[in-house]
Amino acid sequence: MPGIPSFHAMAAMLVTVAMFIGFARSRLSTEIVSLLVIAVIAVGLYFFPLPGTGPTDGLVLAFSGFGHYALITICALMIMGRGLVVTGALEPAARVLERVWKVNHQLGLLVSLLLAFGLSMIVNDTPVLVLLLPIFVSLAARGAMPASKTLIPLNAAVLIGGMATTIGTSTNLLVVSIARDLGMPPMNVFHFTPIVFAAALVAIPYLWLVMPKLLPDNSQEVIQSKRRFITRLRVPAGSDLVGKHLNEVLERLPDDFRFEERPSGPFEAGQRLRVSGTHDGLQEALRVLKGQVAPGWVVDRIRRDSSAQGEDVRVAEMVITADSRLIRRTLATSGIADLYGVAILGIHKPDRLLNTQPADPRGDIRLAEGDVLLVMGLPDALEDFARTDSLLMLQGAQVMPRRSKALLSTVIMFLSVGSASIGFLPIAIAALGGAILMFITGCVKFDKVGRALSAKVIVLVAASIAIGRAILESGAADWLGQSMAAGLQYLPPAAILAAIMLFVTTLTNFASNATAATVGTPIAFSIANQLGLPQEPLILAVLFGCNLCYATPIAYQTNMLIMAEGDYSFGDYLRTGVPLVVLMVATLSGLLVLTYGM
Incomplete structure (x- = not known):
């Protein structure tokens, strides 16, 4: 039996338990608990240094997480994911998955889980999730399941798939290499894949049918229904619509878009038809129909100015106030495009019927107090328009995707992910290189990078790295392993495997995968020799345990x-x-017991 753990080992275990309780009770925010953990480690090791170290060495350990490659990698991956979103690069993939989700949400989730599982078998877990994450956030915005109900199941499917091959995760490679150094024969890429496949048949139904029900809907509450904007659909010369009938395109249109006027025959160049829809519905319909809702010359001018000034095009909602000169005017007589260089994409008339408005000879809509305009333009032009014409700009202006850079951002992402997946570059270097290229090429703006990063995640990563190092360097991990080994001789093989797996799982959920692998593999090898059991299933128990990291965010x-x-x-x-x-x-x-006949 191992002796009493050292003072530092006991302290490390107490801090870990306290951190766990603090996170679980949720009385303090994640950021506060994380910072408190870092502070306790820093102060504690300053006054009570680890053997053979000085006070400042403890400070280095406590704050090492902020400069750790794992944190830098995560931040770089988030920046690259932001680049895919703001350039609209993921819209085609999101539309394909959206069609599946439209058939049935449950079918869409199952297909997504299987896709994540399959990809992560051959590509490292992190790049797979980075590729899928923005797609599922986009799907949630398009009306699929809320992101909060799909992302944890999706992540779990990625982790289970990564467990199926030796190249699925870097931790798998670490366990296999340590086992080979200890004298075990090498394992090929698919050595234990059938075992994981069989386990996935049990796990996937839980991810698919049970897990979403256990998760909250954290999407922002919609106080009122989305505004519908009325506008004119212009059919430009050369449009795909010319010569087609309405019935030929109706099935491709989004649900939140409709024709208020139906053409009597096929579409004709220069035709203008009244349509309505939400902002997202109008955007999607214009993409499908290749039409316009604002004069082409002003839209082209906005895009040229955007490219010249390096500013993003925005779409904002503005309310017409009682002092506005626009009241009782139409868009044609307002001169908005000429005066301000902005484009009006649509008009929302709350609590009014269109047929109660004063008629205009041309059939255009007259503006009234309380109407909401959907306006596209550069930030300065939007502010000038709102200030000069007495409009109230509502919060939540959207940045239009920079689609001209969509292909570029996709290439950067795949080069980064691909180079890491085949082992050409470490994931940290590949991610940093990709993030730098996103900045240099303008896919992500320097002044907008804060939107891609989460302070909560940054502080949490730093705290988890610090506590992991404290557990390892204080001797707590070794003491726990020896204690466990002393009692396993009285258990049946299945229980021994489960105990090893649970021990490694506990380490991996509160320390790190690398810590769990480096501590657990030699312990399992030693236990196998002492108890006369085959070595391979116990080593696989460690490998599987390192991948069962579902229970904590750290x-x-x-x-x-x-x-x-x-x-x-x-x-x-x-x-x-x-x-x-x-x-x-x-x-x-x-x-494992059945496979190895234990």
Whole structure:
């Protein structure tokens, strides 16, 4: 039996338990708990240094997370993901998945989980999630399941898939290489894939049918229904619409768009038809119909000015006040485009019927107090228009995707992901290189990078790295391993495998995968020799345990990547992850016993 743990080991375990309780109770924010953990480690090791170290060495350990490659990698990956979003590069993939989700939300989720599982078998977990994350956020905005109900199941599917091959995660390679150094024969890429496939048959139904029900809907509450804007659809010469009938395009149009006027025959060049829809509906319909809702010359002018000034084009909603000169005018007589260089995309008339408005000889809509205009332009032009014509600009202006850079951002992302996946570059270097290219090429603006990063995730990563190092360097991990080994001799093989897996899982959820692998693999090898058991299943128990990192956001970097997008709390991971850990431990232990005849 191991002796009493050292003072530093006991302190490290107490701090870890306190951090866990602080996260689980949610009385303090994640950022505050994380900063408190870092502060306790820094102050504690300053006054009570680890053996063989000085006071300042403890400070280095406590704050090492802020300069750790894992944190830098996560930030770089978030920046690249932001680049795909703001350039609209993921819209085609989102539309394909959206068609599946439109058939049935449950079918869409199942297809998505299987896609994530399959990709992560051959591509590192983190790049797979980085590619899928913005797509699912976009799908949530388009009316699919809320992001908070899909991202944790998606992440779990990625982690399970990554467990299926030796190249699925860097941790798998680490365990296999340590085992080979200890004298075990090498394992090929698909050596244990059938075991994981069998476990996935049990886990995927839980991810698909149960996990979303355990998660909250963290999407922002919509106080009122989305505004519908009335506008004129212009059919330009050369449009794909020319010569087609309405019935030929209706099935391709979004649900939140409709024709208020139906053409009597096929579409003709120069035709103007009254349509209505939400902002998103109008955008999607214009893409499908290749039409316009504002004069082409002003839209082209806005885009030229945007390119020349390096400013993003924005779309804002503005309310006409009682003092505005626009009241009782039409868009044609207002001169807005000439005066301000902005384009009016649509008009929303709350609580009014169109046929109660004064008629205009040309059939145009007359503006009235309280109408909401959907306006596109550069920031300065929008502010000038609102100030001069007495309009109230509503909050939440949207940045128009810079689609001219969509292909470029996609190439950068795939070069970065691909070079990391085949092992040409470490993931940290590949991600940093991709982020730098996103900046240099203008896919992501320097002044907008703050939107891509989450302070909560940054502080949480730093705290988790610090606590992981404290557990390892204080000797707490070694003491726990020796204590566990002393009692395993009395258990049946399945229980021994489950105990090893749970031990490594605990380490990986509160320290790191690398810590769990480096500590757990030699312990499992030693236990196998002492108890006369085959070495391979016990080593695989360590490998599987390192990948069962579902129960806390600090367990793996992909858990942290989804935390901000899903607006998750620590309790969300516990509530959904602990049952999955128990399910996977029981299933994998049984499968290992059957496979190796133990």
